[in-house]
Amino acid sequence: xxxxxxxxxxxxxxxxxxxxxxxxxxxxxxxxxxxxxxxxxxxxxxxxxxxxxxxxxxxxxxxxxxxxxxxxxxxxxxxxxxxxxxxxxxxxxxxxxxxxxxxxxxxxxxxxxxxxxxxxxxxxxxxxxxxxxxxxxxxxxxxxxxxxxxxxxxxxxxxxxxxxxxxxxxxxxxxxxxxxxxxxxxxxxxxxxxxxxxxxxxxxxxxxxxxxxxxxxxxxxxxxxxxxxxxxxxxxxxxxxxxxxxxxxxxxxxxxxxxxxxxxxxxxxxxxxxxxxxxxxxxxxxxxxxxxxxxxxxxxxxxxxxxxxxxxxxxxxxxxxxxxxxxxxxxxxxxxxxxxxxxxxxxxxxxxxxxxxxxxxxxxxxxxxxxxxxxxxxxxxxxxxxxxxxxxxxxxxxxxxxxxxxxxxxxxxxxxxxxxxxxx
Amino acid sequence: xxxxxxxxxxxxxxxxxxxxxxxxxxxxxxxxxxxxxxxxxxxxxxxxxxxxxxxxxxxxxxxxxxxxxxxxxxxxxxxxxxxxxxxxxxxxxxxxxxxxxxxxxxxxxxxxxxxxxxxxxxxxxxxxxxxxxxxxxxxxxxxxxxxxxxxxxxxxxxxxxxxxxxxxxxxxxxxxxxxxxxxxxxxxxxxxxxxxxxxxxxxxxxxxxxxxxxxxxxxxxxxxxxxxxxxxxxxxxxxxxxxxxxxxxxxxxxxxxxxxxxxxxxxxxxxxxxxxxxxxxxxxxxxxxxxxxxxxxxxxxxxxxxxxxxxxxxxxxxxxxxxxxxxxxxxxxxxxxxxxxxxxxxxxxxxxxxxxxxxxxxxxxxxxxxxxxxxxxxxxxxxxxxxxxxxxxxxxxxxxxxxxxxxxxxxxxxxxxxxxxxxxxxxxxxxxxx
Numbered sequence: 042x043x044x045x046x047x048x049x050x051x052x053x054x055x056x057x058x059x060x061x062x063x064x065x066x067x068x069x070x071x072x073x074x075x076x077x078x079x080x081x082x083x084x085x086x087x088x089x090x091x092x093x094x095x096x097x098x099x100x101x102x103x104x105x106x107x108x109x110x111x112x113x114x115x116x117x118x119x120x121x122x123x124x125x126x127x128x129x130x131x132x133x134x135x136x137x138x139x140x141x142x143x144x145x146x147x148x149x150x151x152x153x154x155x156x157x158x159x160x161x162x163x164x165x166x167x168x169x170x171x172x173x174x175x176x177x178x179x180x181x182x183x184x185x186x187x188x189x190x191x192x193x194x195x196x197x198x199x200x201x202x203x204x205x206x207x208x209x210x211x212x213x214x215x216x217x218x219x220x221x222x223x224x225x226x227x228x229x230x231x232x233x234x235x236x237x238x239x240x241x242x243x244x245x246x247x248x249x250x251x252x253x254x255x256x257x258x259x260x261x262x263x264x265x266x267x268x269x270x271x272x273x274x275x276x277x278x279x280x281x282x283x284x285x286x287x288x289x290x291x292x293x294x295x296x297x298x299x300x301x302x303x304x305x306x307x308x309x310x311x312x313x314x315x316x317x318x319x320x321x322x323x324x325x326x327x328x329x330x331x332x333x334x335x336x337x338x339x340x341x342x343x344x345x346x347x348x349x350x351x352x353x354x355x356x357x358x359x360x361x362x363x364x365x366x367x368x369x370x371x372x373x374x375x376x377x378x379x380x381x382x383x384x385x386x387x388x389x390x391x392x393x394x395x396x397x398x399x400x401x402x403x404x405x406x407x408x409x410x411x412x413x414x415x416x417x418x419x420x421x422x423x424x425x426x427x428x429x430x431x432x433x434x435x436x437x438x439x440x441x442x443x444x445x446x447x448x449x450x451x452x453x454x455x456x457x458x459x460x461x462x463x464x465x
Numbered sequence: 466x467x468x469x470x471x472x473x474x475x476x477x478x479x480x481x482x483x484x485x486x487x488x489x490x491x492x493x494x495x496x497x498x499x500x501x502x503x504x505x506x507x508x509x510x511x512x513x514x515x516x517x518x519x520x521x522x523x524x525x526x527x528x529x530x531x532x533x534x535x536x537x538x539x540x541x542x543x544x545x546x547x548x549x550x551x552x553x554x555x556x557x558x559x560x561x562x563x564x565x566x567x568x569x570x571x572x573x574x575x576x577x578x579x580x581x582x583x584x585x586x587x588x589x590x591x592x593x594x595x596x597x598x599x600x601x602x603x604x605x606x607x608x609x610x611x612x613x614x615x616x617x618x619x620x621x622x623x624x625x626x627x628x629x630x631x632x633x634x635x636x637x638x639x640x641x642x643x644x645x646x647x648x649x650x651x652x653x654x655x656x657x658x659x660x661x662x663x664x665x666x667x668x669x670x671x672x673x674x675x676x677x678x679x680x681x682x683x684x685x686x687x688x689x690x691x692x693x694x695x696x697x698x699x700x701x702x703x704x705x706x707x708x709x710x711x712x713x714x715x716x717x718x719x720x721x722x723x724x725x726x727x728x729x730x731x732x733x734x735x736x737x738x739x740x741x742x743x744x745x746x747x748x749x750x751x752x753x754x755x756x757x758x759x760x761x762x763x764x765x766x767x768x769x770x771x772x773x774x775x776x777x778x779x780x781x782x783x784x785x786x787x788x789x790x791x792x793x794x795x796x797x798x799x800x801x802x803x804x805x806x807x808x809x810x811x812x813x814x815x816x817x818x819x820x821x822x823x824x825x826x827x828x829x830x831x832x833x834x835x836x837x838x839x840x841x842x843x844x845x846x847x848x849x850x851x852x853x854x855x856x857x858x859x860x861x862x863x864x865x866x867x868x869x870x871x872x873x874x875x876x877x878x879x880x881x882x883x884x885x886x887x888x889x890x891x892x893x894x895x896x897x898x899x
Contacts, residue, residue: 111746113738118605118615119820121809122655148658149805162562163570170562171569179561181552204748205734223552230558245576251658253651255576304573313579313641315648319633322702328626330638332702338711349740376719380761381728385721412759412766414728424716436711440631452730452758455768460753461734465727 100140108132110141113209121149122252124191126212129342129364130349135216135391135399136186139279142215145191145295147252150281153301158249158285160227160269164306165242167232174285177271180222180230185268185291186398188366190214190337192294192321192443198430199439202450202461207347210449210461214366216399219289221270224263227305236307239264245312246288249303256297257311258290262335266291266397269302292368292397293335294443296321326438339427340446341365341375341402341419352457356410361388365400367421372400374420379406381414381450381464382429388417396422413453414464430463577647581692584646587663588687591680594672597665600868601654604810604821604877610635610676613821620676623697636677640702642694645670654877656809667691728761800893803886810876813897822876826897831855844873860894861887 101108112125127143144150155174163169191213197203198210224244236242242260247253258267268289271278278284283300290297296316311317311333323331343363346352352359365372376385391401402417419427430447452462577583599608605616612618622632631638635645650666652658661669671686679697680686686694733755739747759768804813810821817824823836833853834845841849848871853859863870864887866880881887 107740107742109744111740111744113746113748115615115748118617119655119809148652148655149808161565161569161573163565163574169565169570171565172562176561180559183552184548186548201732202734204736204738205751206738206740208740209738209746218548226552226555226559229555230560230562232558247573247576251652251656253658255651306574306576308578310578310580312576312647313644314576315644315652318641318644318702319635319639319648324626324631324633326627328631328701330626330702331705331707334705334707336705336707338707348734348738376721380763380766381725383723383725383728383761383763385719385724412768414730414761418719420719423712425712426715426717426719428711428715432715440629452733462730463732465729465731 105131108141110143111208113204122147124193124213126208127215128208129212129214129344130207130347132344133362133401135364135395135401136274137215137217137399139217139273139276139282142217142279142282143191143213144281145213146250146281147254148250151250151301152280153249153285155285160286160302161304162227162231162306163304164245164308165233165236166228166307167234168230170231172227174271177222177269177286180226182220182222183268184218184220185266185289186216186218186395187289187291188214188216188337188397188399189289189295189298190340190366190368192296192334192337195340195445195447195449196442198447198449199434199441199445202463205348205461207342207344207449208349211342211344211364213295214364214399216366217273218275219268219270220272220275221268221289224267224269224288224305225265227269228263228307231307233307236260236309241309243308243311245304245306245308246297246299246302247304247306248283248299249301254296254299254316255312255314256299256316257308257314258297260307262290262293290335292337292370294321294337297335321443323437323441323443326440334444337366337368338444338446339365339367339369339372339419339421339425341372341417341427342449343377343415343417343451346415346453346457346459347451348459348461351459352408352453355457356408359406359408361404361406361415363388363402363417365390365402365417365419366398367419367423367425368397369425370396370422372419373422375400375402376418376420377402377404378416378418379413382416382448385418410455412455413451414462415451415453415459416448418448575647575651577643577650579641579643579692581643581688584643584688584691585663586688587667588685589664589666589668589671590685591668591671591675591682594668594670594675595682597668598672601657601661601877602669604875605655610673616821619673623677626698626701634677635673636679636697638698638701640696640699642670642674642691642696645673646691656806657877657879660879663688723763726762730755730758730760733758796889796892797896799885800889800891800896803881803890804893806878806881807890810878813894817897825894828855828860828894829857829898842871842873842875844871857891857895860891864890 108128108131110125110127112120112123114120117123124145125143127137128141129137132138132141158174160172160177161169162172194213195210204210228244233239239260243257244260244263245255245257247255268291269286270289271286273279273282278287283298283302286302288297288299288302317332321334323334325331341363343361344350345360345362361377363375363377365375372390375388375390377388378385386404386406388402388404391403427446427448433445433447450462450464451459453459575583575585598606598610602610603613605613606619607613607616610619611621618632619635622634622637624637625632626637639645646666649669650661650663654660667686667688670691671680671684674680674684674686674694675682677697733753734751736748737751739749741747759766761767804811807822807825811823811825812818812820813825817826819836819839823839823841831854833848833851833855834841835849864881867874867876867878868880881890
């Protein structure tokens with residue numbers, strides 16, 4: 042794909058490398074001085090390192106200590122009913138390590154053992170059932186990679202550019218490989234004979250924590266791709282993501298992915314719980330609101346460069362990188378603009394194929410040192426094109442809070458520093 | 466390939482019924498604006514009704530297709546990268562799980578549907594509710610449900626939904642009263658969820674309605690009339706219409722070149738965010754202005770390069786020293802666990818601030834009610850005047866029964882009941898002494 046390195050930018054490329062050679066002293070033998078890291082014997086090349094008995098379960102090396110979830114204290118009244126953000130600026134690839142995947146709790150993360158875990162299925166079923174954790178592991182299971190995005194991700198940006206950092210504008214998202222039992226298998230165990238016509242039937246799901254977060258899912262979705270999951274990225278779910286069992290509702294807003302899942306009830310109406318009326322509904326300019334806006338529409342963002350990831354290497358070759366996802370299926374294309382949407386180039390998708398999962402895109406390009414207005418624009422398999430902020434506001438006003446999938450703009454100045462901005 | 470979520474039909478009543486409600490509201494003095502807004506909504510609903518009948522047809526067709534949903538889902542699974550083959554579908558069942566007992570279902574199945582199904586027998590009014598609310602809810606939500614600090618506001622906000630910052634409260638926004646009962650009974654008070662009785666809950670719900678001027682204080686709310694109570698914003702919601710209003714328009718092939726004449730920066734980030742090594746964030750207002758920033762056109766940025774761009778130093782240096790945690794004392798560790806019950810309201814440790822309750826650093830030896838900047842109740846003010854000082858014994862007594870030990874305290878906490886908890890918390894708090 043050297044489409045992005047167009048002939049016109051060849052000259053810039055040459056100019057750029059010259060400047061870069063001056064700029065990056067670190068790796069090169071600048072001014073003829075040999076690099077002591079190479080010429081002198083280093084401790085690590087002489088003294089032995091850590092033994093295999095030192096770290097039974099490892100954390101990232103301490104030099105990566107800043108790649109952590111972070112919260113913004115004043116956003117909520119208490120850290121117990123609050124949110125923190127995935128450090129997406131510093132990650133690459135598509136899988137989010139569990140330890141830095143964002144958390145949102147309504148009454149704190151609880152400790153629930155596998156032994157104490159019970160899952161009840163009741164309501165309009167032939168046989169109300171109780172499953173233990175062990176029962177779940179005896180049913181046929183599947184593996185799928187899916188993104189989980191909080192409906193409020195990018196929500197502050199309805200009011201214009203707010204927090205300076207992609208971790209805070211777009212970090213309420215993670216992407217994991219889940220292992221779990223299809224919900225339809227469990228419903229089949231309880232028997233849906235009583236509801237043979239599935240019309241207007243719902244599945245109400247509820248968590249075991251003190252908030253007992255409950256959401257209503259239409260039967261059609263419940264029978265489609267919903268998973269009752271107990272593993273993520275190969276290991277047990279983390280406490281903060283619902284250990285031992287959570288619901289996975291592919292492509293739909295994160296609040297429905299009930300953690301510490303304890304009950305599944307088949308009903309003939311939506312419960313219209315607090316989380317599907319007071320919250321997670323979208324208020325429009327005239328004061329009316331949309332409800333049941335479950336699907337997360339196609340969205341993308343450039344993770345590097347971004348405010349937390351300035352360009353530090355001077356001009357020359359560089360990689361613009363970002364994430365794209367759609368609750369409607371696969372991402373088919375991502376375009377990148379360096380001039381605020383006047384001209385677009387098609388980026389390279391790092392990996393293709395997963396539906397309702399994060400896709401990584403790269404634009405391999407050359408920076409001439411001039412300021413940029415970086416934007417990315419995702420398209421999904423339905424042909425949907427990620428909208429601009431103006432398109433969204435025209436439809437919905439500025440009071441929605443949720444479901445903001447606008448095109449994001451970073452202003453990169455001549456120093457390589459990036460800032461969250463809004464453009465005409 | 467992904468299916469529209471619109472299978473579920475709008476649960477909107479007839480148009481005539483809605484108009485009736487609109488007149489009802491206007492005669493209840495909700496103001497001309499509200500009336501106009503409602504008329505506007507009725508028009509919208511009418512438009513939706515015609516599309517609803519089309520949707521009904523489509524839905525009927527889809528219902529028959531639902532039998533195929535399983536097969537289709539498997540096909541969908543096969544479309545992406547196939548991490549594993551789809552799970553097999555059984556003809557019968559695997560016979561796993563055991564039958565749920567009636568008592569078990571009764572214990573967990575307490576959700577309430579909009580029409581009131583699921584409500585337990587009981588009753589309450591605002592007169593009684595005021596007392597329960599003051600006792601169990603007001604420390605966070607305010608005496609009149611108006612909200613304290615950052616905690617949620619439960620009342621008021623009528624006629625603000627179309628404003629720039631709408632005030633969405635139980636009164637102004639919630640479409641069903643069932644939701645209030647359902648949520649309060651299951652999830653509140655925050656930190657002591659699941660402890661309310663049905664009668665207490667009916668009384669509290671009545672009090673919240675009363676503080677929203679929706680009923681008078683004698684109105685008796687019961688399991689029989691709760692489901693039919695009409696909330697102010699009952700007709701304020703439409704079912705997701707993105708498919709019709711947005712998807713259709715936003716599926717065009719996008720522009721690639723000369724898409725705009727020029728681009729200006731119209732707004733810069735309101736907050737700059739620092740990411741300190743110890744975690745969390747510090748944010749501050751961004752003083753920078755948009756003036757002087759380059760504008761962009763197809764010819765490139767309006768920008769004169771002054772010098773070769775300098776490389777910038779990496780933003781964050783990770784902290785190198787690792788903290789040595791003293792986990793020698795099991796008691797302190799146990800206390801830390803118990804402190805989870807206090808955490809909703811109190812902070813302790815370095816940088817602890819006053820929250821709903823005062824910070825608890827240096828507690829032992831501290832005079833009652835003496836933390837600067839915290840607004841104590843009168844009973845704590847009196848204790849301060851009397852010069853009472855916290856020690857392990859007084860804390861133990863206080864935490865066993867806060868309301869009995871400090872009559873009139875605004876600490877909404879029923880007390881530590883489990884043996885050992887009080888000793889553990891004593892040890893834990895002592896560790897934050899001077």
